[in-house]
Amino acid sequence: MQKIRSAPLALALSAMSLSTPAMAAPPDVAGLQEKAMADEIAWDFVSDLTTEVGPRPAGTADEARGRDWAVARLKALGFANVRAEPYIMPTWVRGAETAKVVAPFPQTLIVTALGNSGATPANGLEAEVVYFPTIADLEAAAPDRLKGKIAFVSHAMKATQDGSSYGYFGIVRRQGPSIAAKKGAAAILIRSIGTDNHRTPHTGVQMWAEGVTPIPAAALSVPDAENLERMLRKAQMKGGKPVRVALTLTPRFIGDQASGNVIAEVPGTDPAAGIIVAACHLDSWDLGTGAIDDGAGCAIASAAARLVMKNERPRRTIRLLLAGSEEVGGFGARAYFAAHKEERHVLALESDFGADRVWRVDFKFPAAGAPLAARIADALAPLGIGKGSQPAGGGADIAPLVAAGVPVIDLQQDGTRYFDLHHTADDTLDKIDPAQLRQNVAAWATVLALAANADEQLR
Amino acid sequence: MQKIRSAPLALALSAMSLSTPAMAAPPDVAGLQEKAMADEIAWDFVSDLTTEVGPRPAGTADEARGRDWAVARLKALGFANVRAEPYIMPTWVRGAETAKVVAPFPQTLIVTALGNSGATPANGLEAEVVYFPTIADLEAAAPDRLKGKIAFVSHAMKATQDGSSYGYFGIVRRQGPSIAAKKGAAAILIRSIGTDNHRTPHTGVQMWAEGVTPIPAAALSVPDAENLERMLRKAQMKGGKPVRVALTLTPRFIGDQASGNVIAEVPGTDPAAGIIVAACHLDSWDLGTGAIDDGAGCAIASAAARLVMKNERPRRTIRLLLAGSEEVGGFGARAYFAAHKEERHVLALESDFGADRVWRVDFKFPAAGAPLAARIADALAPLGIGKGSQPAGGGADIAPLVAAGVPVIDLQQDGTRYFDLHHTADDTLDKIDPAQLRQNVAAWATVLALAANADEQLR
Ligand SMILES: [Zn+2]
Numbered sequence: 034m035q036k037i038r039s040a041p042l043a044l045a046l047s048a049m050s051l052s053t054p055a056m057a058a059p060p061d062v063a064g065l066q067e068k069a070m071a072d073e074i075a076w077d078f079v080s081d082l083t084t085e086v087g088p089r090p091a092g093t094a095d096e097a098r099g100r101d102w103a104v105a106r107l108k109a110l111g112f113a114n115v116r117a118e119p120y121i122m123p124t125w126v127r128g129a130e131t132a133k134v135v136a137p138f139p140q141t142l143i144v145t146a147l148g149n150s151g152a153t154p155a156n157g158l159e160a161e162v163v164y165f166p167t168i169a170d171l172e173a174a175a176p177d178r179l180k181g182k183i184a185f186v187s188h189a190m191k192a193t194q195d196g197s198s199y200g201y202f203g204i205v206r207r208q209g210p211s212i213a214a215k216k217g218a219a220a221i222l223i224r225s226i227g228t229d230n231h232r233t234p235h236t237g238v239q240m241w242a243e244g245v246t247p248i249p250a251a252a253l254s255v256p257d258a259e260n261l262e263r264m265l266r267k268a269q270m271k272g273g274k275p276v277r278v279a280l281t282l283t284p285r286f287i288g289d290q291a292s293g294n295v296i297a298e299v300p301g302t303d304p305a306a307g308i309i310v311a312a313c314h315l316d317s318w319d320l321g322t323g324a325i326d327d328g329a330g331c332a333i334a335s336a337a338a339r340l341v342m343k344n345e346r347p348r349r350t351i352r353l354l355l356a357g358s359e360e361v362g363g364f365g366a367r368a369y370f371a372a373h374k375e376e377r378h379v380l381a382l383e384s385d386f387g388a389d390r391v392w393r394v395d396f397k398f399p400a401a402g403a404p405l406a407a408r409i410a411d412a413l414a415p416l417g418i419g420k421g422s423q424p425a426g427g428g429a430d431i432a433p434l435v436a437a438g439v440p441v442i443d444l445q446q447d448g449t450r451y452f453d454l455h456h457t458a459d460d461t462l463d464k465i466d467p468a469q470l471r472q473n474v475a476a477w478a479t480v481l482a483l484a485a486n487a488d489e490q491l492r
Numbered sequence: 493m494q495k496i497r498s499a500p501l502a503l504a505l506s507a508m509s510l511s512t513p514a515m516a517a518p519p520d521v522a523g524l525q526e527k528a529m530a531d532e533i534a535w536d537f538v539s540d541l542t543t544e545v546g547p548r549p550a551g552t553a554d555e556a557r558g559r560d561w562a563v564a565r566l567k568a569l570g571f572a573n574v575r576a577e578p579y580i581m582p583t584w585v586r587g588a589e590t591a592k593v594v595a596p597f598p599q600t601l602i603v604t605a606l607g608n609s610g611a612t613p614a615n616g617l618e619a620e621v622v623y624f625p626t627i628a629d630l631e632a633a634a635p636d637r638l639k640g641k642i643a644f645v646s647h648a649m650k651a652t653q654d655g656s657s658y659g660y661f662g663i664v665r666r667q668g669p670s671i672a673a674k675k676g677a678a679a680i681l682i683r684s685i686g687t688d689n690h691r692t693p694h695t696g697v698q699m700w701a702e703g704v705t706p707i708p709a710a711a712l713s714v715p716d717a718e719n720l721e722r723m724l725r726k727a728q729m730k731g732g733k734p735v736r737v738a739l740t741l742t743p744r745f746i747g748d749q750a751s752g753n754v755i756a757e758v759p760g761t762d763p764a765a766g767i768i769v770a771a772c773h774l775d776s777w778d779l780g781t782g783a784i785d786d787g788a789g790c791a792i793a794s795a796a797a798r799l800v801m802k803n804e805r806p807r808r809t810i811r812l813l814l815a816g817s818e819e820v821g822g823f824g825a826r827a828y829f830a831a832h833k834e835e836r837h838v839l840a841l842e843s844d845f846g847a848d849r850v851w852r853v854d855f856k857f858p859a860a861g862a863p864l865a866a867r868i869a870d871a872l873a874p875l876g877i878g879k880g881s882q883p884a885g886g887g888a889d890i891a892p893l894v895a896a897g898v899p900v901i902d903l904q905q906d907g908t909r910y911f912d913l914h915h916t917a918d919d920t921l922d923k924i925d926p927a928q929l930r931q932n933v934a935a936w937a938t939v940l941a942l943a944a945n946a947d948e949q950l951r
């Protein structure tokens with residue numbers, strides 16, 4: 034209850050503290066936060082990465098250029114043990130993608146293939162569209178309704194601060210294609226898993242269920258999905274005319290390709306004290322430049338670790354993990370775990386939810402970590418960050434570590450705008466607010482400094 | 493001074509009057525405004541036009557479907573003398589359009605060809621980019637700087653309520669290509685004439701100056717233009733490496749094609765009292781569905797004229813002019829004027845600036861019209877519309893009438909968002925706010941009812 038009663042004070046402090054950190058924080062944290070609030074390292078990182086490299090799709094030469102770029106930048110920033118750790122992975126690449134309504138209301142639709150989509154013939158396919166308002170409706174459909182037709186599945190996802198609705202509504206993308214394929218559909222179109230109203234469709238990975246033959250699978254931009262829904266209603270009103278769509282998607286698998294993680298370290302003074310992993314992913318979808326997903330996360334973690342390093346060498350080692358191939362199924366996370374699982378990991382964190390401000394901190398700590406959690410929460414309060422009541426979950430690139438029992442902290446970012454941009458061509462530098470980016474660096478530097486120097490045994 | 497002193501009262505009234513029109517307005521106007529505020533005709537018009545027809549580029553079969561649709565809809569709404577008036581016009585159509593930076597920072601750029609752009613070879617061209625921050629810099633460039641290169645011209649346009657900066661900054665699009673062509677450039681790229689930050693470039697017409705050989709001319713989306721500017725700065729910092737772009741644009745002219753205007757009337761009781769022209773344009777660019785430009789304008793004018801018609805037959809004829817081929821140079825406007833210039837036009841208005849609320853009314857009236865202007869201003873005040881101090885100018889589709897001396901009223905719409913969407917793929921139905929659309933209908937119905945029944949001689 035005390036936490037709740039003191040919230041207004043914490044908020045009042047936070048409004049002041051962007052320039053004058055709360056006096057209650059330990060001196061080094063106050064100094065770190067002040068430096069973070071003037072940080073330009075994170076901005077320069079994500080600006081240069083998106084400008085000089087751009088999109089970094091997993092398994093491609095562009096992702097490799099991203100690794101080279103990151104190795105050079107992290108060395109220039111003064112980190113130790115900077116290196117790429119290569120592995121190979123099966124690689125899917127986008128091809129042509131066009132769609133148009135042929136009848137009864139001919140017009141172009143803007144689509145983008147989902148990850149691992151099958152291909153149409155080179156000159157496309159044409160079929161009738163069958164509409165399903167939700168994934169449950171698709172699942173309930175009799176197979177004969179879909180045979181040789183194009184399933185079109187919608188949903189009602191809206192923006193949330195914590196991004197929690199992505200799990201639920203994202204099922205349309207993750208499972209819709211396999212369900213439609215099992216029922217004999219010729220292809221599937223989904224309403225983009227997004228909360229914007231721009232003609233920039235949202236891609237994203239989906240995995241074919243065991244034994245399913247891949248079909249062409251694509252997302253319509255939200256305005257196109259709404260237009261197609263209106264067409265279907267209008268066609269129904271005009272005597273039930275079928276709505277026919279011509280679709281061309283020519284993505285393909287190009288076999289096993291080189292991918293890799295990038296590692297950099299702030300070596301701790303006490304090798305026995307264990308490693309803190311600060312993660313993000315370096316790969317991105319191909320449509321945007323991977324600014325908010327996840328150039329920003331790598332920029333935040335790197336800038337924060339560097340601030341801690343410049344301040345005073347910490348007791349524990351802070352290891353940056355800029356993972357590869359996150360977007361297409363966590364190949365980098367598994368490669369990291371396979372190579373490093375025997376090392377003593379005592380804490381993991383990931384930044385992979387854009388660049389808007391951190392508003393909540395969650396922990397998954399053993400009982401012995403409670404005092405540290407309390408110190409961290411108190412030190413974050415001046416930044417306007419409140420302690421949550423749910424256990425932390427971590428991100429995809431630290432998932433194997435978390436599954437193996439490594440403690441985790443989530444610095445939850447404001448996701449209200451995230452799914453406007455996520456996995457679209459609009460994921461570009463201009464979407465990042467430099468002031469909110471710096472608040473992330475301050476929060477991360479606070480957590481890394483306190484955790485790397487804490488006496489508590491976390492594991 | 494009285495106008496200014498009474499403004500707060502008018503605003504206070506307007507806040508109330510959306511449901512209860514001001515008592516000062518003549519009874520029929522109050523009733524019209526109340527009906528307009530519940531209007532669904534305008535929304536249905538623009539919803540159905542964008543859903544059932546979609547993009548309507550001038551001179552194409554899609555524009556022709558738009559005319560057929562409009563004739564059917566205007567007949568269904570009960571207008572008299574509904575017909576298309578055909579003419580022919582030289583027609584330009586978009587082809588493929590791709591661009592990428594080849595060196596030193598390879599990545600894709602999103603572009604769209606400007607109207608009347610020349611074509612590259614089918615497999616594209618590759619050349620060094622030369623940057624000009626403004627059109628003045630391009631104009632000042634020595635010709636040898638551009639020979640065989642790609643000119644890239646930026647600008648600093650920001651959103652304005654009255655849209656006035658479009659005239660100034662739009663010169664980059666309208667004149668940039670001819671200037672670059674004269675100096676021997678291989679192609680020109682401009683920063684989109686737009687105020688958004690989405691990867692949806694803004695097209696728009698440009699006319700080649702006399703004697704100039706067309707070159708490929710395209711707009712980059714704003715994020716792409718900003719990225720290219722950063723690349724040029726970075727390349728400069730890294731020893732002045734040239735930035736090379738590969739560009740493919742394959743638009744072409746397809747000769748003279750059928751286009752046309754659509755006309756519909758509310759016949760007046762007194763044929764000698766003259767005609768009021770209520771204009772908009774039915775064609776649109778091909779990238780979006782022509783919702784705000786200018787399906788909304790046609791919807792507003794049509795819904796307002798119908799409200800006046802249903803109320804009481806007016807003394808003067810109200811003639812709807814849904815013009816063709818506005819986007820590519822006003823062929824419809826000239827065809828209308830050529831066919832109808834001998835008729836007695838006493839007033840013209842146009843709606844062609846989106847669907848956001850009317851905030852100001854301007855007049856260009858003879859002295860005899862002053863009492864009518866005052867009555868109109870007073871009747872619009874409850875809708876939150878203030879009288880401006882500049883003469884009205886009209887829109888492109890009534891320009892020949894205005895040039896011939898026909899009085900004109902401008903119901904100025906709020907353009908703050910307009911250039912976020914203008915001439916992009918994002919010009920879609922979801923961008924229209926139904927409440928603001930209805931306020932437009934209320935303003936238009938007010939003006940049409942008062943002007944069509946006024947005793948004043950306007951001409
Ligand atoms: Zn991510």
Ligand SMILES: [Zn+2]
Pocket residue numbers: 326360456
């Ligand atoms: Zn992602």
Ligand SMILES: [Zn+2]
Pocket residue numbers: 773785786818844845
């Ligand atoms: Zn227009």
Ligand SMILES: [Zn+2]
Pocket residue numbers: 785819915
């Ligand atoms: Zn226009």
